Amino acid sequence: MRTKQDYIKGLSKMKRNIYFDGKLIDRDDELQMDCINTIGTTYDEALKPENQDLCTAISHLTGERINRYTHIHQNTEDLHKKQDMTRMLCQKVGGCIQRCMGIDGTNAIYNVSYEADKLNNGATQYHENFKKWLTRFQTEDLIGCCAQTDTKGDRLLRPADQPNPGSYVRIKERLKDGIVVEGCKVHISEASVADEVLVVPTRALRPEDKDYAVAFSVPGDWDGLKQVTTIHNLRPREHYKRGFTPGATDSYMIFENCFVPWERVFLAGEHQHGGACALLFALFHRHSYSGCKPAIGDMILGTAALAAEVNNIHKESHVREKLAELIMTIELGYAAGYTASDLGKAEVYLPGIGFVPYGPGSFIPHSIYCNVGRCLSGEAVFREAEILCDISGGVTATFPHEADFANPETGAALLKYTKRNPNMPVEDQAQFWRYLGDMICSATGGIMNVGNYHGGGSPIMEQIAITTQYDIESRKKLVKYIAGMSGGDREALSPVAKKAKK
Numbered sequence: 001m002r003t004k005q006d007y008i009k010g011l012s013k014m015k016r017n018i019y020f021d022g023k024l025i026d027r028d029d030e031l032q033m034d035c036i037n038t039i040g041t042t043y044d045e046a047l048k049p050e051n052q053d054l055c056t057a058i059s060h061l062t063g064e065r066i067n068r069y070t071h072i073h074q075n076t077e078d079l080h081k082k083q084d085m086t087r088m089l090c091q092k093v094g095g096c097i098q099r100c101m102g103i104d105g106t107n108a109i110y111n112v113s114y115e116a117d118k119l120n121n122g123a124t125q126y127h128e129n130f131k132k133w134l135t136r137f138q139t140e141d142l143i144g145c146c147a148q149t150d151t152k153g154d155r156l157l158r159p160a161d162q163p164n165p166g167s168y169v170r171i172k173e174r175l176k177d178g179i180v181v182e183g184c185k186v187h188i189s190e191a192s193v194a195d196e197v198l199v200v201p202t203r204a205l206r207p208e209d210k211d212y213a214v215a216f217s218v219p220g221d222w223d224g225l226k227q228v229t230t231i232h233n234l235r236p237r238e239h240y241k242r243g244f245t246p247g248a249t250d251s252y253m254i255f256e257n258c259f260v261p262w263e264r265v266f267l268a269g270e271h272q273h274g275g276a277c278a279l280l281f282a283l284f285h286r287h288s289y290s291g292c293k294p295a296i297g298d299m300i301l302g303t304a305a306l307a308a309e310v311n312n313i314h315k316e317s318h319v320r321e322k323l324a325e326l327i328m329t330i331e332l333g334y335a336a337g338y339t340a341s342d343l344g345k346a347e348v349y350l351p352g353i354g355f356v357p358y359g360p361g362s363f364i365p366h367s368i369y370c371n372v373g374r375c376l377s378g379e380a381v382f383r384e385a386e387i388l389c390d391i392s393g394g395v396t397a398t399f400p401h402e403a404d405f406a407n408p409e410t411g412a413a414l415l416k417y418t419k420r421n422p423n424m425p426v427e428d429q430a431q432f433w434r435y436l437g438d439m440i441c442s443a444t445g446g447i448m449n450v451g452n453y454h455g456g457g458s459p460i461m462e463q464i465a466i467t468t469q470y471d472i473e474s475r476k477k478l479v480k481y482i483a484g485m486s487g488g489d490r491e492a493l494s495p496v497a498k499k500a501k502k
């Protein structure tokens with residue numbers, strides 16, 4: 001396994017293809033360091049003996065110990081550990097740990113490449129090629145990002161019907177030794193600090209969309225790929241340092257005449273599996289949210305409780321109600337992920353067919369619970385921000401900059417007028433308002449909220465998944481029986497309940 005320093009050294013050797021604010025920058029540019037330190041925590045923590053069980057695993061391909069972020073889930077225990085590792089690491093950096101897109105993308109492609117080869121009766125070697133790629137990914141302990149979201153052009157048109165054929169990333173040309181792709185993936189987190197980019201389709205595809213059924217991986221600095229990156233750093237602090245400074249980046253990834261050799265292509269034209277790949281990445285990613293969102297909730301809860309304490313209102317009943325509301329969302333999101341892990345199987349839900357065995361036997365979390373958990377947590381984002389805003393009052397919006405506290409002409413007066421709770425050092429009260437400003441009044445805080453709402457799929461996507469996969473008809477039959485209507489069935493749910501427990 002690598003150290004954080006090995007990882008940074010690797011980044012420093014990559015070619016320049018990252019544009020930020022009109023300039024080409026190096027991967028180890030100072031601007032990227034907050035993000036690198038955040039994701040780098042996954043290396044530091046995996047090397048600690050006390051974290052070995054949670055943050056590392058034994059590769060089913062090589063038998064070697066690997067970072068869990070490069071692992072393919074072999075059983076329900078692996079799913080539980082991935083959720084708990086995510087929650088623990090997100091707590092350590094006070095937000096998104098940034099590395100889950102790689103594990104979610106690899107687990108999706110691992111299954112889909114196997115099924116596509118089966119469909120092609122051995123005419124393709126996607127899965128063997130993916131396993132070779134994965135062995136290197138695990139052995140070299142690489143960071144992967146997952147580029148799923150396309151620009152999508154006119155939302156009401158399917159990929160092949162778009163006036164701009166690159167609105168969704170597509171195969172432009174098929175050559176003897178590989179494919180040429182074009183298009184643009186957007187909002188791709190940590191792509192600017194990733195070693196490898198995994199590309200998967202965004203949505204269900206029709207036969208005429210087959211050129212959009214494409215999955216592959218290329219290094220982040222590959223020829224034919226440009227990244228235009230936004231870097232989300234908090235305002236630098238000179239006088240009153242943070243305990244940890246998280247950072248994040250997102251990229252527009254522009255593929256122009258980008259050649260991908262066959263050994264890096266894991267799906268090319270199998271439209272049925274294009275849809276399955278989109279669905280599976282989203283599913284694994286929604287499962288990751290059942291670890292990260294509870295951790296972000298832990299931060300929000302701690303912040304709300306401290307805001308109440310600084311304001312000396314922590315014993316008031318309206319504060320208790322709000323803290324209880326936060327805890328319920330946090331732990332219901334976690335519980336949904338826990339259940340999704342516990343009911344995990346080598347099965348996937350295919351629209352119109354139901355749950356079917358899928359892939360070579362690795363474990364997939366239960367779809368309903370992944371979607372329920374992500375939707376519940378995603379929809380709560382702005383309510384949580386509202387609670388923080390409510391309890392803290394207006395001070396976060398107007399709190400003076402740190403240099404005014406360091407200035408002898410204004411510092412003492414500012415501290416005097418910052419004091420609220422007589423039992424807490426006023427310096428801590430000032431530091432707390434600076435932190436809360438980072439969270440809810442900074443550009444980065446705003447970006448985090450949008451990411452927590454839409455990342456992994458907007459709530460509407462989960463609502464569609466839940467209502468199409470849930471057995472609503474059986475519930476109707478049960479109610480018909482109890483109500484004494486025709487067509488009722490008292491046992492309507494029993495087989496379903498048994499099946500879910502299998």
Ligand SMILES: Cc1cc2nc3c(=O)[nH]c(=O)nc-3n(C[C@H](O)[C@H](O)[C@H](O)COP(=O)(O)OP(=O)(O)OC[C@H]3O[C@@H](n4cnc5c(N)ncnc54)[C@H](O)[C@@H]3O)c2cc1C
Pocket residue numbers: 101145146147148149152155156186187188189190250447450451452454455456457458460
């Ligand atoms: C900070 C951040 C980080 C992210 N990281 C990643 C990442 O690492 N990798 C990745 O692949 N993606 C990433 N995403 C993308 C995320 O998954 C998408 O934002 C999300 O799936 C919603 O897609 P969209 O942004 O295109 O919104 P849209 O799909 O444009 O949604 C906008 C509105 O249009 C509606 N709409 C869309 N299509 C239709 C339709 N056909 N009919 C009716 N209504 C429709 C939606 O319901 C919604 O109300 C990230 C997003 C953010 C904000």
